[in-house]
Amino acid sequence: MHSFMVMLLTCSVVMSLIALLYMAAGPLLGKRYSEKVRYYVWLIILVGLIIPFRPQWGNALIRVDVPSEATQPAVQLNSGHLGDILSSIHFPLTTEVAPINSAVQGFSPTWWQVAFVVWLVGLIAFVSFHLINHHFFIKRVKRWSKSITDKASNDLLRNLKAEMGISRHISLLLCEGIGSPMMLGFAKPKILLHTADLAQDELRFILKHELVHYKRGDLFFKGLVLLAMAIHWFNPVIYVIARAINAQCELSCDAEIVQTADDDTRQQYSEAIIGVVRYRSKFKTVLSNTFYGGRKGMKKRITSIMTTNKKKVTIGGVASAFALASMLTVGSLTAFATEFSQPEPYSPEVSIARHRVHSEEFDFSSLFELVQVNLNDAIKERFINAEGIGGLRVIAGRADIIDFDELIVQERLGEMMVFDGTEFSPRTLRAGNLGSYEFMREIGASPIIGDDGEILMWLPQSFFEMTYEEFNEFAELLTTLIVFPTQVPVDINILREHWLTAQQQTI
Amino acid sequence: MEMMKKLPDAEFDIMQLVWANEPPITTSEIMKKLGNEREWKIQTVVSLMLRLSERGFLRSEKHGKERTYFPTITKEDYLKFETGSFLGRFHNNSFLNLVTTVYSDKSLSDDDIEGLLKLTNELKERKREGR
Numbered sequence: 001m002h003s004f005m006v007m008l009l010t011c012s013v014v015m016s017l018i019a020l021l022y023m024a025a026g027p028l029l030g031k032r033y034s035e036k037v038r039y040y041v042w043l044i045i046l047v048g049l050i051i052p053f054r055p056q057w058g059n060a061l062i063r064v065d066v067p068s069e070a071t072q073p074a075v076q077l078n079s080g081h082l083g084d085i086l087s088s089i090h091f092p093l094t095t096e097v098a099p100i101n102s103a104v105q106g107f108s109p110t111w112w113q114v115a116f117v118v119w120l121v122g123l124i125a126f127v128s129f130h131l132i133n134h135h136f137f138i139k140r141v142k143r144w145s146k147s148i149t150d151k152a153s154n155d156l157l158r159n160l161k162a163e164m165g166i167s168r169h170i171s172l173l174l175c176e177g178i179g180s181p182m183m184l185g186f187a188k189p190k191i192l193l194h195t196a197d198l199a200q201d202e203l204r205f206i207l208k209h210e211l212v213h214y215k216r217g218d219l220f221f222k223g224l225v226l227l228a229m230a231i232h233w234f235n236p237v238i239y240v241i242a243r244a245i246n247a248q249c250e251l252s253c254d255a256e257i258v259q260t261a262d263d264d265t266r267q268q269y270s271e272a273i274i275g276v277v278r279y280r281s282k283f284k285t286v287l288s289n290t291f292y293g294g295r296k297g298m299k300k301r302i303t304s305i306m307t308t309n310k311k312k313v314t315i316g317g318v319a320s321a322f323a324l325a326s327m328l329t330v331g332s333l334t335a336f337a338t339e340f341s342q343p344e345p346y347s348p349e350v351s352i353a354r355h356r357v358h359s360e361e362f363d364f365s366s367l368f369e370l371v372q373v374n375l376n377d378a379i380k381e382r383f384i385n386a387e388g389i390g391g392l393r394v395i396a397g398r399a400d401i402i403d404f405d406e407l408i409v410q411e412r413l414g415e416m417m418v419f420d421g422t423e424f425s426p427r428t429l430r431a432g433n434l435g436s437y438e439f440m441r442e443i444g445a446s447p448i449i450g451d452d453g454e455i456l457m458w459l460p461q462s463f464f465e466m467t468y469e470e471f472n473e474f475a476e477l478l479t480t481l482i483v484f485p486t487q488v489p490v491d492i493n494i495l496r497e498h499w500l501t502a503q504q505q506t507i
Numbered sequence: 508m509e510m511m512k513k514l515p516d517a518e519f520d521i522m523q524l525v526w527a528n529e530p531p532i533t534t535s536e537i538m539k540k541l542g543n544e545r546e547w548k549i550q551t552v553v554s555l556m557l558r559l560s561e562r563g564f565l566r567s568e569k570h571g572k573e574r575t576y577f578p579t580i581t582k583e584d585y586l587k588f589e590t591g592s593f594l595g596r597f598h599n600n601s602f603l604n605l606v607t608t609v610y611s612d613k614s615l616s617d618d619d620i621e622g623l624l625k626l627t628n629e630l631k632e633r634k635r636e637g638r
Contacts, residue, residue: 137606140589140590143516144586179590181609182606182607182609182611183606183607184605186605206609214607223605226605250610263631263634267627267628273610276609277615278617278620280614281614281616281620294610294615294619295619295622298619303630306634307634
């Protein structure tokens with residue numbers, strides 16, 4: 001969940017920057033690329049805003065659940081010094097990695113937990129607000145709509161549909177009080193006219209406009225915009241983006257209608273649009289709170305309608321526009337992906353528990369202290385900088401050295417630690433082959449390797465009931481598997497059997 | 508008028524019929540227009556008309572046996588009232604509401620609109636000259 005929040009914010013910022021850049025480049029791009037291409041490039045950016053979250057959902061939710069079951073055992077073990085260690089370990093943890101030790105200290109939320117909750121509440125509020133609004137809007141529209149029965153209008157609609165190859169039934173309604181003609185309905189599309197008082201030409205252009213919207217699936221596009229807004233509701237840039245997309249949607253719709261038209265037709269079309277603007281503005285001035293301010297946008301729109309010629313864009317040109325946009329988007333997606341796709345943290349049911357049972361054989365107190373020192377560093381390095389999970393990790397006071405992949409960790413931990421007279425740099429270790437790697441994960445074993453080749457093996461709780469000899473034998477086999485994965489063939493099945501026996505004994 | 512409230516659906520349906528008709532209108536005319544669409548009894552319609560009169564939407568006169576009704580609030584006024592309460596909220600942001608429109612941005616003044624019409628002409632002329 002932590003990395004989810006980081007990713008959400010990163011994605012929001014990066015994609016906003018890309019979008020702002022794209023908007024800034026608008027005038028330049030307008031010379032080469034058609035309105036349509038520029039409209040669909042937005043789709044790629046939208047996907048970039050929406051998609052990176054999906055695969056993360058599972059993770060995010062699972063990670064929330066983990067700590068609750070990983071809490072009890074370690075706390076009650078060693079009485080004296082462990083308590084001190086716990087408290088010293090907790091200090092950095094409570095501020096930065098709280099849910100992990102929730103059982104020990106009660107729940108103290110961290111910034112990202114608060115942020116997650118705020119974000120989720122905002123998302124839900126945003127979605128509900130829009131659904132409720134939409135619901136009321138539809139209700140009012142239904143109350144005021146009448147179907148248009150006059151033959152001329154219906155014939156016109158039928159002909160236009162045939163011309164554009166649309167076979168779906170689209171109802172035509174009159175709805176006073178909407179100010180502008182509109183189309184709505186995913187399941188049952190309806191075109192609503194704002195007034196019955198339209199010249200045939202005007203009606204034709206208006207219907208065509210809405211049919212182009214329909215044919216291109218602009219409603220779904222708008223649905224995606226809404227989704228992106230819901231996810232990024234906290235980001236002010238998203239509202240600017242939504243406006244820009246909306247404007248581009250109209251521009252490209254206009255362009256599609258007039259692309260082959262002569263100047264007179266273009267003028268007629270412009271006048272039809274201006275007619276709607278006039279009607280709507282007049283209609284709205286009667287209502288309270290009218291804000292003027294659509295002039296600039298309309299000027300641009302009219303200029304575009306009147307002057308834009310079909311761009312002589314080569315396929316290569318279009319392709320390069322899309323390629324650039326995709327590269328930017330996908331590039332940042334991959335960046336997110338590599339940054340955030342650490343291996344799943346495996347079961348927290350690991351490690352130090354082993355020491356509880358065999359504390360007569362091993363003197364772990366010194367190790368604990370060393371671990372504590374290193375943990376504090378590690379926590380600062382790994383968790384406060386918040387790059388994810390791996391390396392040293394503490395769960396309810398139990399220290400785990402985990403992660404077989406991230407060799408970076410060894411540099412981070414730096415200091416050497418002495419255990420049983422042997423010096424170790426508490427580095428983690430790359431699994432020799434997939435088989436052993438998988439197996440390590442399966443049983444939750446964590447090896448630390450010393451510089452002189454000695455290996456310290458941390459094993460999960462399921463090994464409690466093993467005798468010291470059994471444990472040693474097992475650990476030896478396991479370390480062989482790790483260090484010489486290819487040279488010395490070790491049968492993983494034998495190890496697995498050991499492991500299973502140990503587990504059965506635990507039960 | 509200041510206290511105008513949103514009409515419930517049933518009363519709204521009656522008002523639609525009243526507005527669609529050249530005033531005055533009688534209860535039996537309403538009944539006829541309603542047809543079988545709603546299975547309302549005459550009593551229902553009468554009480555709805557009564558309530559509309561109380562609300563100040565209708566004014567009635569008695570001519571012998573028959574009572575005739577006149578609308579006291581025009582459809583336009585009521586439309587303004589009802590849409591005013593939701594369009595202000597909805598319309599500027601209609602792009603959020605899963606509809607496509609011809610125009611959904613802010614209002615323009617008459618001058619601006621004249622300017623736009625001029626602009627279309629200018630652009631057309633300029634293009635013609637350019638040729």
